[in-house]
Amino acid sequence: MDLNKNKWKVIKLTSFILVVLIGIFIFTQIGPYNRNNKKDIVIDIPSGSTVSKISDILYENELIKNKTLFKVVAKVSEKSPNIKAGKYLLNQTYSNNDIINLLASGRIYQDGVKITIPEGSTSKEIINILISKKLGNKETYENLIQNPKEFYDKFSYLKEDDITCLEGFLYPETYYFDENASEKEILSQMLSEFNKIYSDKLKEKQKELNMTLQQVVNLASIVEKEAVLDEDRPTIASVFYNRLEKDMQLQSDATIQYIFKERKKIVTYNDLKIDSPYNSYRNKGLPPTPIANPGVKSIQATLYPDDTKYLYFVAKLNGGNNYSVEYKDHLKYVKEYKDERAKLNQNKIEEK
Known part of the structure; x- marks a missing residue:
């Protein structure tokens, strides 16, 4: 009897030691x-x-x-x-x-050349940023941007018929590029970032609105260039939707600016007469392509615009906008803006 008890004690002790040893082994291994x-x-x-x-x-x-x-x-x-x-x-x-x-x-190790693409940058501006850091060749970038087919194998979203260039899809973000990366690899990284931010939820909303991806990004690019404050983006988008619905010209200075090689300080009345498909004062509908590369906030504002009846807006000196339904009210706000700007400029002259 005692022999059996001792035998069980030995078995229990051995099992305990074995479990401890296995535990120690696993602990050290992991x-x-x-x-x-x-x-x-x-x-x-x-x-x-x-x-x-x-x-x-x-x-x-x-x-x-x-x-x-x-x-x-x-x-x-x-x-x-x-x-x-x-x-x-x-x-x-x-x-x-x-x-x-x-x-x-997701705390990915970043090495390579740091490049920051600001929201609302045009493809020309992006190319200038890249070549200023000795990343690639201007002509190669220009050719690739005009040929979305070069990227069909990796980015099927570019295959829509009305997408004729990469403008609008080069997502503005901070990147780290290998100094030996090719122009195609660099652009692919930006296209990949766009693919990430354009979520399934946004895609579903796009379908609800019966819009193509190019139309969404196109309008978002105009919203991006027109907006100063984030809270204005959905309201600005609503103005453009309302104008499109009424078959009115968008009349966006931002589309005029896209015509020029360098951004002008002020768009003049003569500029509004320029014969260009990007002149939204002469042509109805959206321009042929996006006019910049919008951030996600402008894309969201385009897909989820405010519900308004506004047809006009004009900037305020604080960065926001005055909105109106009637043209006469719009003219009043335009005069207010011009008067305030003239007063501000006069004060600056007097201070000097």
């Missing part, structure tokens, strides 16, 4: 590869990588000790479905869980 090595390692997680592929990359770079256990930790983690492609800066002091958290955070 812990840091080397707690003392803080040397940075850059890894690249390709788009569409599975957990198995990611574990191979991490194992090859000596960032994890056990691929099987990493996959188990990843599948158990709530964050693993959010793992994002891109470059990441890691070191051997990271545990499996630390690595998963970083890959899911």
Whole structure:
């Protein structure tokens, strides 16, 4: 009897020790590869990588000790479905869980030439920014921008019949480009960013409005150039929708500006007579292409405009606008603006 008791005690103790040893083994295997090595390692997680592929990359770079256990930790983690492609800066002091958290955070390691494309930039302005940083050739960019077919294999949204150039789809953002990247690779990154921000929700709204993607981006580009304050964007969009519905010219100075190589300080009455498809004072409807590359706020404003009856707007000195339904009221606001601007200019002269 005592022999049996002792036997069970030994079995229980052995089992306990075995469980502890397994626990220690697992803990060390999913812990840091080397707690003392803080040397940075850059890894690249390709788009569409599975957990198995990611574990191979991490194992090859000596960032994890056990691929099987990493996959188990990843599948158990709530964050693993959010793992994002891109470059990441890691070191051997990271545990499996630390690595998963970083890959899911989207804190991508940025290297290369930093380029910031402001919202509302035209393709010409974007090209100038890029070549000023010695990234590519002007003529190559111009040819690619005029040929969306060059990008059909990666961006099917460009295949719509009325999209004739990339103007409007080169999304304004801060980028980090490899100094040896080709012109096509650089433009592709911008097109990819547009694809990300143009969500399924926005696509559904576009269908509701019975608009093409080009029409949305085209109108959004005009809203982008006309708006100073974010809160004005949906109201400005409503004015243009109302004018289109009444078969009126858009009469946007921003479309006139697009005709010139460089932006003019003031659009004159003579400019309004220019014979150009981008002259929205002479032509009805939208211009042939977008006139700039809008940010997401202008795109959203175009898809979700305010419900108004306004047909006119004119700027205020504070950056906002005065809106009106009747032309006589519009003329009153125009006079107010001119008077205020003249007074301001006079004050500046007197101060000098």
